[in-house]
Amino acid sequence: MHDQLLLLVTLQDLDTLIRETQDEARRTELESMGFSMDNIEPLHTARKKLAGKVDVRYLRVYDRLLGKYGRAVVPVENRTCLGCFQSVPPSFFSEITADTPVKVCENCGRILYLLTS
Amino acid sequence: MTIRLSEFFEEDLFIPELTSRDKEGALKEMVDALVKAQRITEGDILLQMLRQREHLGSTGIGRGVAVPHGRTLAITRLAVIFARSAEGIEFDSMDGKPVHLIFLTVAPPQERSNLYLPVLGKIVEMVKSAKNRRRLQGAKDFDEIAEVLEEADDGA
Numbered sequence: 306m307h308d309q310l311l312l313l314v315t316l317q318d319l320d321t322l323i324r325e326t327q328d329e330a331r332r333t334e335l336e337s338m339g340f341s342m343d344n345i346e347p348l349h350t351a352r353k354k355l356a357g358k359v360d361v362r363y364l365r366v367y368d369r370l371l372g373k374y375g376r377a378v379v380p381v382e383n384r385t386c387l388g389c390f391q392s393v394p395p396s397f398f399s400e401i402t403a404d405t406p407v408k409v410c411e412n413c414g415r416i417l418y419l420l421t422s
Numbered sequence: 423m424t425i426r427l428s429e430f431f432e433e434d435l436f437i438p439e440l441t442s443r444d445k446e447g448a449l450k451e452m453v454d455a456l457v458k459a460q461r462i463t464e465g466d467i468l469l470q471m472l473r474q475r476e477h478l479g480s481t482g483i484g485r486g487v488a489v490p491h492g493r494t495l496a497i498t499r500l501a502v503i504f505a506r507s508a509e510g511i512e513f514d515s516m517d518g519k520p521v522h523l524i525f526l527t528v529a530p531p532q533e534r535s536n537l538y539l540p541v542l543g544k545i546v547e548m549v550k551s552a553k554n555r556r557r558l559q560g561a562k563d564f565d566e567i568a569e570v571l572e573e574a575d576d577g578a
Contacts, residue, residue: 341479
């Protein structure tokens with residue numbers, strides 16, 4: 306996987322976790338199970354550090370998509386973008402290699418991540 | 423929604439005895455089991471997410487149990503990896519005690535079946551029973567583990 310895509314996937318996972326801490330209902334549910342979710346600050350620090358490693362061009366796209374959709378990076382599964390649920394054209398698969406830079410869905414513009422397992 | 427825990431545990435995602443003695447090593451060993459079972463290819467992505475989750479607060483919930491969890495793009499469907507440590511692992515648990523039973527639970531962010539939180543809740547509920555914990559720790563093989571889970575599912 307291209308290192309920039311790897312960073313963006315990791316950033317998306319971190320943003321998903323941060324969002325979970327901000328969702329009052331979800332947070333309450335997890336805390337009621339006995340899970341501690343108090344130490345939020347290190348997550349913001351980690352996010353800043355991680356975002357600093359992403360190419361500015363891609364980060365700009367990521368942040369815009371995150372603001373627009375809530376999720377900027379989405380998987381491709383069964384040849385479908387799991388953001389907009391439209392088919393991904395065959396060219397996406399023929400062009401994707403370990404050196405492929407970040408690619409976006411032609412329909413919704415979200416950053417695509419090909420699930421290979 | 424009726425959740426049957428026994429349906430989420432798999433033999434190839436069961437580690438009878440962890441070799442690691444610390445939290446980081448245990449998490450890595452469990453993520454490696456997922457890679458080995460070909461459930462994920464990018465183990466590092468998952469490991470990073472789990473580390474961040476632990477920074478937020480330990481998932482060691484006491485009574486010798488930890489339930490590390492989170493959502494990651496690295497996985498296609500919900501998975502539970504169950505591991506044991508007879509000696510115990512320092513997990514920064516709430517009661518300060520080492521953990522002997524670890525249930526790593528991961529799900530994709532786009533999971534449509536919404537099983538993630540109910541499964542987590544069910545695991546937490548199941549391990550509240552001292553008898554269940556004792557039986558899970560003492561089980562000789564996965565069949566015995568499955569038996570405990572099925573009995574818990576049936577409310578026995």
